[in-house]
Amino acid sequence: MSVPIRNRVPNKKFVGHIITHYLKYDKENPFIFISALLAFLGIAAGVMVLMIAMGIMNGTQEEFTKKLFVMNYPLTVLPVEEDAVNDQLIKKLSENFPQLKFSPYYTTQVITKNDGAVQGSLLYGVDYDKESRLNAIFKKARGSTKSKFKVVIGEGLSFEMNAMKGDKVTLYFS
Secondary structure (H helix, E strand, O other): OOOOOOOOOOOHHHHHHHHHHHOOOOOOOHHHHHHHHHHHHHHHHHHHHHHHHHHHHHHHHHHHHHHHOOOOOOOOOOOOOOOOOOHHHHHHHHHHOOOOOOOOEEEEEEEEEEOOEEEEEEEEEEOHHHHHHHOHHHHHHHOOOOOOOOOOOOHHHHHHHOOOOOOOOEEEEO
């Protein structure tokens, strides 16, 4: 037979008695008081450090996950044959797996040139609308421009190429 566990409030008198008994200064044995006080402070400091470390690690893990999956998704379908991944396959996968989100893309290597700087880069060709629904960072970077030629580049490449928002960048395809 099981007994239900009740939420019990600790007896404040008992806790207070234990604390005052062990943290009370004793003139005959001052070493016991000092030892108990140092142990209490050491445990309190350790718990505080542990709580701070756990908070930092939790925030770091969330940010790392956000940054990692900007264009590196957990699942990528690669074609075995030429033109094996097409709109019909995406539609069929969307019907069979409604819990998943799909954003087809094409990737190739390019040479990027701007302001005299030349850099090798990876180019991802994406459907802006589908990618914006899937990727919050891309949605923010997309902005509201309705230009025929649009490119979103990372902060590192932007800095190296001296290409600020609105600048033109030349892409050379191999």
